[in-house]
Amino acid sequence: MKTTISEVSKHVGEEVTIGAWLANKRSSGKIAFLQLRDGTGFMQGIVVKAEIGEEKFQEAKALTQESSLYVTGTIVEDTRSPLGFEMQVKDFELIHEAVDYPITPKEHGPEFLMDHRHLWLRSSRQHAVMKVRNEIIRATYEFFNENGYVKIDPPILTGSSAEGTTELFHTKYFDEDAYLSQSGQLYMEAAAMAFGRVFSFGPTFRAEKSKTRRHLIEFWMIEPEMAFMDHEDSLEVQEQYVSHVVQSVLNNCKIELDTLGRDVEKLEKVQAPFPRISYDEAIQLLKEKGFEDIEWGEDFGAPHETAIAESYDKPVFITNYPAEIKAFYMKPDPKRPDVVLCADLIAPEGYGEIIGGSQRIDDLELMKKRYEEHDLTGEAYKWYLQLREYGSVPHSGFGLGLERTVAWIAGVEHVRETIPFPRLLNRLYP
Ligand code: 4AD
Ligand code: MG
Secondary structure (H helix, E strand, C coil), rough: EEEEHHHHHHHEECEEEEEEEEEEEEEECCCEEEEECCCCCCCEEEEEEEHCCHHEEEEEHHHCCCEEEEEEEEEEECCCCCCCEEEEEEEEEEEEEECHHHHCCCCCCHHHHHHHHHHHHHHHHHHHHHHHHHHHHHHHHHHHHHHCCCCCCEEEEEECCCCCCCCCCCCCCCCCEEECCCHHHHHHHHHHHCCCEEEEEEEECCCCCCCCCCCCEEEEEEEEEEEECCCCHHHHHHHHHHHHHHHHHHHHHHHHHHCCCHHHHHHHHHCCCCCCCHHHHHHHHHHHHCCCCCCCCCCCHHHHHHHCCCCCCCCEEECCEHHHHCCCCCCEEECEEECCEEEEEEEEECCEEEEEEEHHHHHHHCCCHHHHCCCCCCHHHHHHHHCCCCCCEEEEEEEHHHHHHHHHHCCCHHHHHHCCCCCCCCCCCC
């Protein structure tokens, strides 16, 4: 009977066949241990000379890394392995012999591994990171579907900028100018006026010349947008959503978190509500922590975010930033118009900003004024202003960067390992 490694717990004591690749191998004179992977997981296969015969045993000893094979044997419990099961191999059939697989069990540098990303994805660590990513996506759909949100897909080719004009990827759209989407937000605002609560999940592009462990040129963003919700309501959605995602990974990715050596106690603490501090308080805190030179009105960099996060064991919201350092569409605080009703959510353990969100300006005249101040007068913006012309309502939304969230939850240092084929400042290959 054919099965997969993920299903072996249902076949204890039975003889099964699994299509697999040889991830690694060690052997002695009488016994060979095959580290098998089939895409669904990793499992050890034990080949005993006395049982399989001399000829087949020599064949097993000669198997090369990443050769593909059908392996047949009996599934038995193995309490020492993370999977909890192994196979006593009765027979195997080579499908394809891999010669000189470039990624050997020894250490390789990051550039070498990135050049071989198409193969590196097979390693147990990369496999675990992608499974965590997949669980975050699954839990995202679950959360928003259960809470009455409609999935809406904004366009990727756009005629205007959503987050400032300096980081746009320009292209031609026949005779017109077009840009790759930096954020679906403006379209999601239109969708919220049609469907109430919506969310998107798609790729976004930033032509940012940043070469840090938190920056990708192409990354995936989850962007909910909610009609009739103010800033405070939105923060509650955010903390509920992030808690749901973290708890889902803890429940459904135990083997992967173990493979990654993730300290799960830190993740277990991530339960709503999350602490909130204002930008003003954050400035004060930073001064106390030795950033004496920081002045009100400056944006925070990675070291600032890390220093603020150190004071908490949950993600922390920094709210009400100065209007001048935030996007044109954010609603000013009615009590204090020099700051806006926004928040960045900063992940613990130095992983930085994972969410940017705000209440949006719903007043037509103020939005027009912002447009002029930001020099955003093109045709493409006409439709966005019309949302404030016909039945404008208070509304809020946010964007969660998937890769930074994966990096934090999986405990991975650099975002390049959190997306299957990263696009970085100097990398478009493979
Ligand atoms: O803070 P940002 O720029 O917010 C927006 O784009 C809003 N329009 C979202 C909204 O309100 N609908 O980006 C949101 C998140 C950041 O918090 C970060 O997690 C991620 O997107 N992000 C990046 N991730 C990887 N590489 C980059 N270059 C990123 N830029 C932003
Ligand atoms: Mg931001």
